[in-house]
Amino acid sequence: MKEGHMKEGYMIEVKNLNKVFKNYHALKDISIHVNRGEIYGFLGHNGAGKSTTINILTGLSKASSGKCIVNGIELSDKTNPGDLCIGYLPEEPMFYSWMTAKETLQYFGENKDGCSRKRVDEILEWVGLTGAAKRRVGGFSRGMKQRLGIGAALINDPELLLLDEPASALDPEGRSDVIKLILDLKRRGKTVFFSTHILNDVERVCDRVSILSQGRVLFEKSLQDLLKENVQPVFDIKLKERSDTALEESIKDISGVIKTEILDDLLSVWVEDTEKVSRELLYLLSKSSSYVSSFSVRSKNLEDIFLEEVKGK
Amino acid sequence: MRIISVIKKDILEGIRNYRFLIILAVFAFFAILNPVMSKYVLPELLKSQFQGISQEMMSAMVDMSQTGSIRSYLGDIYEMGMLIIIFVLCGLISSELKDKTLIMPLCSGKSFGHIIISKFAVYSSVVFFCSIFGAALNYIYSSLLFSSDLPSIVPIVKAGVLEGVFLIFIVSMLILIGTLTEKPILTGLLTLTFILISGFLGSSFKQQKFTPSGLIEEAMKLSSSSVFNTELIQNVAIILGAAIIFIILAIMRIKRLELTNR
Known part of the structure; x- marks a missing residue:
C-alpha cells in the first residue's frame, strides 16, 4: 500500500480502471474523481458495473488494471x-x-480507539433503531437491515462513505429518511459516493454525477451543469382556456420566437434564446386577458438525460 | 488490541449458536456412556446373544475393566466424536464466506489475519479443554463403576492432551479447507476424508508419528511412562506445526479471495 495522492486532493481518483471476470469485461477504462465533501451519484442500469466499481474502491475486489486512490x-x-x-x-x-x-x-466500532456506548447509542438513534437495539438482527426487515448498515458504515466516523444502492430496498418513507441522512452527512462535511438507479434520489442530493453503461463511463458532470445544459429553448404556458389564437399571434410577433404550438390548454413557444425572450413574453402574458395557470422553461429531467445517454451509446 | 473484539465476537457466537455446548455435550456423552456400556449394557447383550456364557468368556470378548472403558471412550471420540465435531465446525469460515458476513467487519477495520487467528484460537482452546475435561470425566466415572486399575490420572490427562492436539489439527484443517471450498458440507467431507486417508496410510506404512491419527493411537496406549518421550514430542510438534502452517495458508488464501463476487 502506497500513500498516493495528497490528503488535500480528490477523495477518490480512478484512472483507466478495468475489471475482467474470466471472459467478461465488466469495467472498461473507467476514469472518475470525487472531490472532498461532495455527494457523488454513480448512475447506471442494473449490471452496468456500479457494484463492481464500488467493490474495487472498498478494497474487497481487485482491479485487473488501472489506478485507484481512495x-x-x-x-x-x-x-x-x-x-x-x-x-x-x-x-x-x-x-x-x-x-x-x-x-x-x-x-x-471496536477498533484502535475502542467504541463508546454513547457513540453506539447516538448512531442507533440517528438511524432510527433505538427501539430495536436489543433485538437480534436475524429478525430485522430488509429496511431495518439497511438502516443498520448505514449505522455500521458510520460507526467509525469515516470521512468517506461508499453506499451501494442505499435506498433500493426501502419503502418511500425509508427512502426519504436515507436521503435526509445523506444530506445530513454532507452538512457534516463527509464525502458520499453512492450508486443508484433511482434518479429521483440523485436529483435531490447529488453535487456531481456520472453515468455508467456497459462498463463505460458515459460522462461525469456537476448535476447543476448537466441540468442547465439540458434546458430546451421552449416555454410551456398552461392556459385556462383551451386556445387563445390572439395571444398566440401576438407571441409570434416577438423577436426571437421561432414557432408556437397549441395542444389542448398548453401553449408551447420555441425561441432562439430563453433569456432574451422571457421578459417580453412575460410582459405580453401579463397584459393578456387569458388566465395563465403555469409558465415554465422546458427542460429534460435526469431520467430523460439518462435514457437518452444510455440508449444513444 | 483489535483482535480482542474479534475473539469476543467468536466466543459470543460459539455460545449463541450452541457450538460450545454441542462440543462439550459430545465429550460428556461419550465419557458417561462408555463406562455404562462396558459395565451393564454389553454384558447383558452378550448374555442374551450367547445363552450360558461364562464370565471368563465374556471377559475375553469385552474388556470390562476401567482401562478398557477408557480406551473405548477414546476410540468413540476418534470415530463418532470427531465426525460430530467436524460437522459442527465445518462452517467456521466457509459459512462466513458463503453468507458474505465478513464484508462489513473487514470494511470497518477488522483484518483477515485477526479473523482467522481468532477462530483458530477460540475453537482450538474449546476442543482442547473439552478433550481433557471429557477424559477426566470418563476417568472419574469409570473409577466409580470399575475397580481402578490405572496407577494415576496422568495417562488420562496425557490421552486428553493428545486427543486435544488431534482436534486442534482438525480445526486448522476446517479453516484452511473452508477458505478453499467456501462450502461448509464440502469442507467437512474433505476434512474427514483427509483424516481417514492419512490414518490409513500412516498405519499401512507404519508412519503413524507423522499423521494426526498417530496421536490417538498413542493416547489409547494409556501409558504413563512416556510423557516426555522424544518420539511423542516430535509427533505433537509435527501436528501442531502443520496446524500453524494451515492457518498461515488460510490467511494468505482469504486475502486473495474476491469477497464480493460469488
Missing part, C-alpha cells in the same frame, strides 16, 4: 479494506443474525 491510499493487491478508513454499505448488507443491533455496531 482517501489518500493507492489501492494494490495488498490493501486490506480496513486500512482505507471508509464507511461501506453493500447493496445487501449481511450481518450476524445472532447478534443484536447494539452488539453489531459495538463490534464494528
Whole structure:
C-alpha cells in the first residue's frame, strides 16, 4: 500500500480502471474523481458495473488494471479494506443474525480507539433503531437491515462513505429518511459516493454525477451543469382556456420566437434564446386577458438525460 | 488490541449458536456412556446373544475393566466424536464466506489475519479443554463403576492432551479447507476424508508419528511412562506445526479471495 495522492486532493481518483471476470469485461477504462465533501451519484442500469466499481474502491475486489486512490491510499493487491478508513454499505448488507443491533455496531466500532456506548447509542438513534437495539438482527426487515448498515458504515466516523444502492430496498418513507441522512452527512462535511438507479434520489442530493453503461463511463458532470445544459429553448404556458389564437399571434410577433404550438390548454413557444425572450413574453402574458395557470422553461429531467445517454451509446 | 473484539465476537457466537455446548455435550456423552456400556449394557447383550456364557468368556470378548472403558471412550471420540465435531465446525469460515458476513467487519477495520487467528484460537482452546475435561470425566466415572486399575490420572490427562492436539489439527484443517471450498458440507467431507486417508496410510506404512491419527493411537496406549518421550514430542510438534502452517495458508488464501463476487 502506497500513500498516493495528497490528503488535500480528490477523495477518490480512478484512472483507466478495468475489471475482467474470466471472459467478461465488466469495467472498461473507467476514469472518475470525487472531490472532498461532495455527494457523488454513480448512475447506471442494473449490471452496468456500479457494484463492481464500488467493490474495487472498498478494497474487497481487485482491479485487473488501472489506478485507484481512495482517501489518500493507492489501492494494490495488498490493501486490506480496513486500512482505507471508509464507511461501506453493500447493496445487501449481511450481518450476524445472532447478534443484536447494539452488539453489531459495538463490534464494528471496536477498533484502535475502542467504541463508546454513547457513540453506539447516538448512531442507533440517528438511524432510527433505538427501539430495536436489543433485538437480534436475524429478525430485522430488509429496511431495518439497511438502516443498520448505514449505522455500521458510520460507526467509525469515516470521512468517506461508499453506499451501494442505499435506498433500493426501502419503502418511500425509508427512502426519504436515507436521503435526509445523506444530506445530513454532507452538512457534516463527509464525502458520499453512492450508486443508484433511482434518479429521483440523485436529483435531490447529488453535487456531481456520472453515468455508467456497459462498463463505460458515459460522462461525469456537476448535476447543476448537466441540468442547465439540458434546458430546451421552449416555454410551456398552461392556459385556462383551451386556445387563445390572439395571444398566440401576438407571441409570434416577438423577436426571437421561432414557432408556437397549441395542444389542448398548453401553449408551447420555441425561441432562439430563453433569456432574451422571457421578459417580453412575460410582459405580453401579463397584459393578456387569458388566465395563465403555469409558465415554465422546458427542460429534460435526469431520467430523460439518462435514457437518452444510455440508449444513444 | 483489535483482535480482542474479534475473539469476543467468536466466543459470543460459539455460545449463541450452541457450538460450545454441542462440543462439550459430545465429550460428556461419550465419557458417561462408555463406562455404562462396558459395565451393564454389553454384558447383558452378550448374555442374551450367547445363552450360558461364562464370565471368563465374556471377559475375553469385552474388556470390562476401567482401562478398557477408557480406551473405548477414546476410540468413540476418534470415530463418532470427531465426525460430530467436524460437522459442527465445518462452517467456521466457509459459512462466513458463503453468507458474505465478513464484508462489513473487514470494511470497518477488522483484518483477515485477526479473523482467522481468532477462530483458530477460540475453537482450538474449546476442543482442547473439552478433550481433557471429557477424559477426566470418563476417568472419574469409570473409577466409580470399575475397580481402578490405572496407577494415576496422568495417562488420562496425557490421552486428553493428545486427543486435544488431534482436534486442534482438525480445526486448522476446517479453516484452511473452508477458505478453499467456501462450502461448509464440502469442507467437512474433505476434512474427514483427509483424516481417514492419512490414518490409513500412516498405519499401512507404519508412519503413524507423522499423521494426526498417530496421536490417538498413542493416547489409547494409556501409558504413563512416556510423557516426555522424544518420539511423542516430535509427533505433537509435527501436528501442531502443520496446524500453524494451515492457518498461515488460510490467511494468505482469504486475502486473495474476491469477497464480493460469488
